[in-house]
Amino acid sequence: MKIYPVVFLSVLLLACGENTVMLPIEESFVETAGATASFNFRNGEMREMLLTRAEEVGVNVWMIDERSIGYYLADGDKIDDIVTYVYAVFWVNN
Secondary structure, three states, rough: OOHHHHHHHHHHHHOOOOOOOOHHHHHHHOOOOOEEEEOOOOOOOHHHHHHHHHHHHHEEEOOOOEEEEEEEHHHHHHHHHHHHHHHHHHHHOO
16 A cells, blocks of 8 residues: 555656756747638627727728638737627626
8 A cells, every 4th residue: 555655756756857848838839920810700799899899999800701700810919808898898788
């Protein structure tokens, strides 16, 4: 029964050795200039609210089709803030 703690500690010490290599987050994802992404909004009222808010903030978004909205990846943080705002306003109003 005393062998289990010894085995556990041995495995833990071997797994936490100095040989592990970790890449910084900045190097694992390289954003290209002009790269785009898109997302869908099924609710038309929320979609219109997002488009209006993006225009107010000055973020360039465009309609790809009936439900899909495109944006530049460089504006991703702003888009996240706008989507959070739209969900909050929609939730409060309904």
